Amino acid sequence: MMTIEVHHLDPSIAKSLVNRTPEMSLSKTRAFEVRTLLFSFVVIAFGVVFFMIDVIADWFRLDMNTAWIEHDVMELFLTFPLVFAMIVIGMQLVRLLREHRVAQESVQVASGELLNVIYRHFDEWKLSPSEREVALLLMKGMSTQEIADIRDTKIGTVKSQSSAIYQKAGVRGRNELVAYFVEDLLAGEVGIDTSVPATPPNNT
Numbered sequence: 001m002m003t004i005e006v007h008h009l010d011p012s013i014a015k016s017l018v019n020r021t022p023e024m025s026l027s028k029t030r031a032f033e034v035r036t037l038l039f040s041f042v043v044i045a046f047g048v049v050f051f052m053i054d055v056i057a058d059w060f061r062l063d064m065n066t067a068w069i070e071h072d073v074m075e076l077f078l079t080f081p082l083v084f085a086m087i088v089i090g091m092q093l094v095r096l097l098r099e100h101r102v103a104q105e106s107v108q109v110a111s112g113e114l115l116n117v118i119y120r121h122f123d124e125w126k127l128s129p130s131e132r133e134v135a136l137l138l139m140k141g142m143s144t145q146e147i148a149d150i151r152d153t154k155i156g157t158v159k160s161q162s163s164a165i166y167q168k169a170g171v172r173g174r175n176e177l178v179a180y181f182v183e184d185l186l187a188g189e190v191g192i193d194t195s196v197p198a199t200p201p202n203n204t
Contacts, residue, residue: 036092037088037089040085040088043082043084044082046081047081050078114181117181118181121181125169130161131161131164131165131168134147134151134162135165138165138177139178162174
């Protein structure tokens with residue numbers, strides 16, 4: 001009796017193969033789109049050259065008819081590829097606009113999620129409304145003078161509020177405050193659950 005050996009793939013290898021399948025399919029799709037656009041460009045370029053010659057021939061009253069094909073037939077045969085090229089380019093344009101819209105929506109969602117994380121930590125640290133505003137301006141990279149001008153207050157007040165923010169957050173300055181939220185954002189990108197409120201680092 002013939003026996004059949006069954007070899008099992010390493011789970012990590014199988015997972016990598018599964019994960020690579022969409023990427024390979026996507027790369028093939030992109031390659032096909034590039035070839036189609038290249039073909040469309042060649043067709044349009046040929047059409048432009050032909051019709052430029054046609055205009056020049058009409059200008060100098062030259063006869064473009066040949067013994068094997070009529071001039072009108074040449075124009076007709078060239079019109080169909082040009083229409084095809086226009087359709088292909090139009091479809092690609094629609095796809096690019098759709099991808100741009102999706103990317104823009106993704107950025108808006110990511111911005112909204114980051115703001116939710118920021119406001120959640122502000123609640124944990126029990127920041128006052130003025131401290132929240134100063135913290136956001138600090139994270140935007142504004143100087144103490146610029147924050148004082150925007151909030152119409154004294155520089156000393158902004159410095160005092162900044163020190164209170166750093167103390168409540170358990171960080172030593174602006175850079176650590178920004179890094180604290182960037183860490184949360186990166187954790188969300190790699191699939192770590194950031195929905196559970198994180199406790200601020202201790203001063204000790």
